[in-house]
Amino acid sequence: MQTAIDIRTVTKTYGTFTALHGVSLSIMDNEFFTLLGPSGCGKTTLLRMIAGFEDVTKGDILLFGQNIAALDPNLRPVNTVFQQYALFPHMSVIDNVAFGLKMKGFDLPTRRKRAGEMLDMVHLSSFADRLPAQLSGGQQQRVALARALAPQPKVLLLDEPLSALDLKLRQAMRMELKQLQQDTGITFIFVTHDQEEALTMSNRIAVMSAGHVQQIGTPRDIYESPVNRFVADFIGETNLLEVEVASITGDLAQVILPGGHSITCSTATHDPGRHHLSIRPERLTLGPVGTGLEATVDQVIYLGTDLQVLVRLDGGTPLQIRIQNAARIEVPEPGTRIGLQLEEGAARLLAD
């Protein structure tokens, strides 16, 4: 597969503040790639550098092999869906969508036809002559999408395009966006701080924090094989405990839990010593005493689809467990002694 965007040790500083520290990423052609991270981690900065709105302090950005780091934004075959849509308020919906085509020099009939098709694609054909102010937020969002897709860019950049929508619409738009990406075959670089959004839509995710890329991988990689505490904690819920490594052989580590039990798990490190262990709450199962780790139930919290059980290992380490709120579930009473089993892949030894 071809590399669409190659970001090579890109650094961005604002005065004395460094927003990005030597970030390197390769994004494949036809990929739905997500930049995920908490507020202020530099997602928008990176996206704006790809679009050309911010200068690159150091490093290179290659688009299909061509270095574009010094190119003006209007010369880059890359289009953006802005967070607040940035629709031209004085132009009708169809003129907004046709703007990029007009700038690329297409004649009027072609512009009309192509813009019309784009509006069809986002189900807004009947709104062609309205002004942006006469549309709902979700409709404006679709216009922004159609406008950015109309010139058939090689890469589409989307900066939290769904964050201004309500939950239901957001969920519907996720599916539509994903579908659109598959239908058009355009590379999408999608920015979000919503991990659920990232997991459901992406081919691959780059998890960022404080100007560094922490991990790049498929949603499954990121969730099941986090490399460090930040990733394990940011994606989904987890139990983090400090453990002593007994031995590491290949991809498996033997670690000793605070209570003295020893377990085997996958590992992100080959250094012995003290590390953190991540245990996913839904990969723990409750059983009778005598099976697995001994623990005492502290509290049971009702969450609707799930129950959250807070337990304490013998030795004092607290753990949370998720069990499905199924019809025939036996809800343990606080104070009950139980046995805890770690399912396959429940625990992972982290690098830090």
Added chain:
Amino acid sequence: MAAPTPTTAPDSGASSDATYRSARVPLLLPTWLVIGFFLILPVALMAVYSFLTKEMRGGVIWEFSLAAYDQFFINRGLFGDEPASLEWTYISVFGRSIAQAATATTLCLLIGFPTAWFIATRAPATRGVWLFLITVPYWVNLLIRTVSLRFLIRENGPLNDALLGSGLIAEPLALINTNFAVQLGLFYSYLPFMVLPIYAAVERYNFTLSEAAADLYASRWVTLRDIVLPIVKPGIIAGCLLVFIPSLGAFLAPNLLGGAKNFMIGSLIEEQFKRSLGNWPFGAAVSMILMSLVLVLLLLYARSMARAEAR
């Protein structure tokens, strides 16, 4: 974010509607008083005066007469005995004034737009300083500032001194009593009226739109033409009106800097109300004609805007 919109409509039908109507009169009274006293009354007075007979030393005789309008439009020769033809003297004063005002407006726009843009794109904290600097000259009376302009550009004034000193010119330039001086005076007097409304419009402009345009392959120039200018147009038009209208009726700059041959409407009107030359009905008539002209221009503009909107 979804705060309930406060309902301004009366909630209980007809009875409160009546209350609303009866309350309207006292509430609107101050507005009507201000408009009546400061707008309708003076204009009505002018309109009436323009149809009265002049008193030789200023003032009017309460006797209906069309003499003022006759004097403006109709030429009957020096002794009033030739066949009537169109009088060009005053119409040409109007023409010259319109040309001067239009030039001043264009100059103010050319300088004012970049200035407003510059201020609006500074960091918010420093914008205030720039705006303050723009308004500082307004603390001094316009008359005094216009007179000082005269000193600046006179033959042995600082401008000529500097130009002579730098060797750019060999002879001092005679700038006073030229069109250039009037232009300079108008430009100087009214520039802030161009800068401020454009500043207000640019400051509200969402610069992400320019990024969006660049993202869609528009060059800087096309972005300015197709995105920025249409959006800040109301500010530009407000600025142009605020410069053009007072420039048209200005009399300080033409009087103090332009001399007799660069006479403008403002001076013509002003002269009619001076004791020595006084012809109040004529002054009133010229004012009425000027006002009608401005109104017609405004109406034409409003109509073209409405048509553009409908499209």
